[in-house]
Amino acid sequence: MSSQDSHFRNVFGAILGILVAVTLSLLGLARWLDRSTADQRHADDPLVRAEVLERIRPLGRVALAGQVNSALALSAPAATPVTPTSAATAPEPTPAVAAASPAAAGPDGKAIFDSACNVCHGAGLAGAPKVGDKAGWAARIAQGTATLHQHAIQGYQGAIGVMPAKGGRTDLSDEAVGAAVDYMVAGSR
Known part of the structure; x- marks a missing residue:
């Protein structure tokens, strides 16, 4: 192998290494800069809050014998707004309350x-x-x-x-x- 080939390989490898290092540095800098605003962006976005509430809502309801339970199948739990301070705590499940006379009204x-x-x-x-x-x-x-x-x-x-x-x-x-x-x-x- 000639000295020119060896010199080309060394220079090419060094340039390629520098480009990879610069790329990784820029990606790291971009992620670091975005990190400081991402949490605030997600906390203020009503769509993100609605998606979180949908994911953590209770999946089941309790139907009691001897009571009218038709409201359980038709009503969805009410979404309450989440503030950044209360987002860590899960909302308390609310018991289903039947309407005054759902059987009569239909x-x-x-x-x-x-x-x-x-x-x-x-x-x-x-x-x-x-x-x-x-x-x-x-x-x-x-x-x-x-x-x-x-x-x-x-x-x-x-x-x-x-x-x-x-x-x-x-x-x-x-x-x-x-x-x-x-x-x-x-x-x-």
Whole structure:
């Protein structure tokens, strides 16, 4: 091997080493500078706070025998704002309180629509008619309420779109799904 090849290899290796060192130094400096503002950015961001609350919310609720427990399936825990000082402590679970007479009033169609149906029927996904779209609902309403209830409860695949059984929310009762259908039909006549 000639001295020129050896000299080239030494110089090339040194330059490559210097470039790697400069790159790593710049990356380290960037991370160090970002570290001081990242915690504050995340503490002030309402979307980050909402995601954290969603991840730490209780997964189950207690249903007691002899009591009306229908409110447990329909209500979601209320999100409380998290301040940076109280973020380390988990929120206390609140007991579910049944409405004054949920059996007499029946399921709330709007609440069920907001929690389950709005994903597709609010945006018109998978051929779902939007609430308030009279043209989109006209042919469906003409089939009758019983047919609409049956399609919503059991599922339906038509030429225009797909309706999964209970909108994919198998935890909902047939009455709750019917109330949501009635709410959408009333808003689309």
